[in-house]
Amino acid sequence: MNASGKVFKYGANVDTDVIIPARYLNTADPSELAKHCMEDIDATFVDRVSVGDIIVGGPNFGCGSSREHAPVAIKHSGISCVIAPSFARIFYRNAINMGLAILECAEAAEGIEDKDRVEVDFSTGVIHDLTNGKQFTAKPFPDFIRKIIEADGLVGYISGKIPECK
Amino acid sequence: MKMTMTQKILASHAGLDHVVPGQLIEAKLDLILGNDVTTPPAIDIFQKTCACGVFDRSKVALVPDHFTPNKDIKSAEHCKKIREFARDQKIENYFEVGDPKMGVEHVILPENGLVAPGDAIIGADSHTCTYGALGAFATGVGSTDLACAMATGQTWFRVPEAISFRLTGSFLPGVTGKDLILHIIGMIGVDGALYQSMEFSGPGVANLSMADRLTVCNMAIEAGGKNGIFPVDEQTIEYIKTFAPERYARGDYRIFEADEDAGYEKTIDIDLATVPLTVSFPHLPENTRVVGTFGEVKIDQVVIGSCTNGRLEDLRLAAEILSGQKVRKGVRCIILPGSQRVWKESLREGLLEIFADAGCIVSAPTCGPCLGGHMGILAEGERCVSTTNRNFVGRMGHPKSEVYLSGVPVAAASAVLGRIGAPSELSAEQ
Numbered sequence: 041m042n043a044s045g046k047v048f049k050y051g052a053n054v055d056t057d058v059i060i061p062a063r064y065l066n067t068a069d070p071s072e073l074a075k076h077c078m079e080d081i082d083a084t085f086v087d088r089v090s091v092g093d094i095i096v097g098g099p100n101f102g103c104g105s106s107r108e109h110a111p112v113a114i115k116h117s118g119i120s121c122v123i124a125p126s127f128a129r130i131f132y133r134n135a136i137n138m139g140l141a142i143l144e145c146a147e148a149a150e151g152i153e154d155k156d157r158v159e160v161d162f163s164t165g166v167i168h169d170l171t172n173g174k175q176f177t178a179k180p181f182p183d184f185i186r187k188i189i190e191a192d193g194l195v196g197y198i199s200g201k202i203p204e205c206k
Numbered sequence: 207m208k209m210t211m212t213q214k215i216l217a218s219h220a221g222l223d224h225v226v227p228g229q230l231i232e233a234k235l236d237l238i239l240g241n242d243v244t245t246p247p248a249i250d251i252f253q254k255t256c257a258c259g260v261f262d263r264s265k266v267a268l269v270p271d272h273f274t275p276n277k278d279i280k281s282a283e284h285c286k287k288i289r290e291f292a293r294d295q296k297i298e299n300y301f302e303v304g305d306p307k308m309g310v311e312h313v314i315l316p317e318n319g320l321v322a323p324g325d326a327i328i329g330a331d332s333h334t335c336t337y338g339a340l341g342a343f344a345t346g347v348g349s350t351d352l353a354c355a356m357a358t359g360q361t362w363f364r365v366p367e368a369i370s371f372r373l374t375g376s377f378l379p380g381v382t383g384k385d386l387i388l389h390i391i392g393m394i395g396v397d398g399a400l401y402q403s404m405e406f407s408g409p410g411v412a413n414l415s416m417a418d419r420l421t422v423c424n425m426a427i428e429a430g431g432k433n434g435i436f437p438v439d440e441q442t443i444e445y446i447k448t449f450a451p452e453r454y455a456r457g458d459y460r461i462f463e464a465d466e467d468a469g470y471e472k473t474i475d476i477d478l479a480t481v482p483l484t485v486s487f488p489h490l491p492e493n494t495r496v497v498g499t500f501g502e503v504k505i506d507q508v509v510i511g512s513c514t515n516g517r518l519e520d521l522r523l524a525a526e527i528l529s530g531q532k533v534r535k536g537v538r539c540i541i542l543p544g545s546q547r548v549w550k551e552s553l554r555e556g557l558l559e560i561f562a563d564a565g566c567i568v569s570a571p572t573c574g575p576c577l578g579g580h581m582g583i584l585a586e587g588e589r590c591v592s593t594t595n596r597n598f599v600g601r602m603g604h605p606k607s608e609v610y611l612s613g614v615p616v617a618a619a620s621a622v623l624g625r626i627g628a629p630s631e632l633s634a635e636q
């Protein structure tokens with residue numbers, strides 16, 4: 041399982057309100073949410089993003105409310121992975137539960153520039169910046185987390201694990 | 207490999223010999239909790255998982271407590287959905303309004319013997335961390351987590367780093383566990399323990415009652431913590447002997463001890479005798495001030511109750527102060543016993559009469575005003591001293607109202623004084 045795309049780079053403390061403003065929370069439809077992703081911090085994000093692209097953020101990415109809508113909006117905008125030095129606790133949980141890959145790696149968050157092309161190998165944790173040639177290593181996900189993300193989130197993952205009804 | 211208490215509990219529930227901070231693990235759970243806010247969406251998600259039923263109907267607890275007795279049609283519909291789910295799934299721990307075991311989730315789970323040392327517990331409520339007081343690992347999660355855990359009995363965790371709080375000494379008279387935790391949050395900030403477990407230890411622990419410990423752990427989340435946890439001692443064992451007699455008799459609990467030098471991120475020493483009567487000013491729990499060091503803050507309302515301070519010990523403290531006193535004219539004092547059991551025991555001990563004579567109103571056990579639900583919402587510009595745990599903008603009503611967090615003695619004294627003050631000021635005034 042890998043990710044490859046161009047980078048959208050943001051600063052520290054990107055909060056759930058800029059990821060998906062509360063005024064759009066009257067829907068839970070992922071594609072509706074995706075239309076407003078990052079709107080208050082980067083109005084052109086939704087026009088520029090293509091499938092597979094990667095967000096690189098600063099420390100405490102995803103701080104704020106516990107809304108599961110935030111990782112859903114990012115994921116459905118086409119983003120394949122978020123890299124940051126650290127994530128807010130509930131965002132971290134929700135991202136994995138919603139099937140959005142996230143990697144903690146301070147060196148990568150620092151060394152990668154906006155618009156660089158980057159490849160990520162989730163099984164090894166290797167992050168390769170093709171634009172400047174630098175390579176970084178995040179801690180790879182354990183197997184079951186990779187499976188959750190591959191199954192499109194926790195619901196998909198456990199659906200495969202529930203024993204047949206008798 | 208040195209481990210903290212939390213890390214040991216997580217390792218054992220993941221079937222591992224050891225874990226390290228940052229590690230992602232899958233762990234078996236002993237109890238899974240949902241309330242009337244978080245359970246309805248979880249039921250929808252649960253149905254999508256194709257589970258034929260909950261993994262173990264004795265290990266799921268569903269507590270309608272936030273907007274109950276239902277305050278409006280929407281909350282009635284939510285509770286109906288939970289009630290039907292609980293009935294269809296034959297959930298053993300469903301707590302209907304009026305049930306002798308009912309009340310606010312974090313008050314009733316320990317009281318009904320559903321928590322024991324060494325347990326791993328998740329709840330779709332951020333204050334699930336309360337149960338760390340009994341030497342259990344407990345943390346708050348979202349509705350998707352709740353749904354999936356109800357189906358599988360497991361969840362995943364990132365193993366947390368830890369801060370060690372070493373307690374010595376004992377409180378000065380009138381100081382409570384609430385002052386301790388507010389004092390700590392004032393010291394380290396609302397993100398001071400972000401992602402970490404807050405592990406308490408030291409000789410001072412023995413001087414904290416179980417009620418104090420429950421209050422302290424309850425607010426670990428207010429410092430950003432993943433969980434708070436106390437070592438298991440005689441008091442803990444006494445507590446489960448009383449409230450979880452069957453589990454005690456079966457030996458169905460496990461005592462984990464932190465390794466000495468378990469690799470804490472940092473250690474903070476606190477002499478309990480130095481903890482002052484503390485109040486958190488609006489609008490963050492970290493805005494703490496010492497009672498007596500600020501000018502006159504007039505108040506309109508006092509709330510005594512919640513999962514933080516709605517236990518019998520809290521009501522006894524309140525009654526001690528309010529006995530023979532009168533709530534100041536122009537102030538409403540609302541008392542919410544945390545559970546039906548607390549309510550009934552308060553009745554038996556004559557506490558309810560003391561409250562009524564002092565001019566307080568006693569409500570049914572509910573979260574009520576704590577989250578701005580009902581039973582005591584604030585108007586624009588009103589100020590409330592509250593024994594609850596959050597004083598965010600608009601938490602108890604109008605966005606321009608103000609909540610000041612305190613322990614029970616300060617809240618009760620303030621009701622009489624009509625301004626924020628200490629119990630010692632009551633005798634001075636007479």
Ligand code: SF4
Nearest residue numbers: 333512513573576577
């Ligand atoms: S009493 Fe307040 S903090 Fe506790 S569970 Fe209820 S709403 Fe939440």
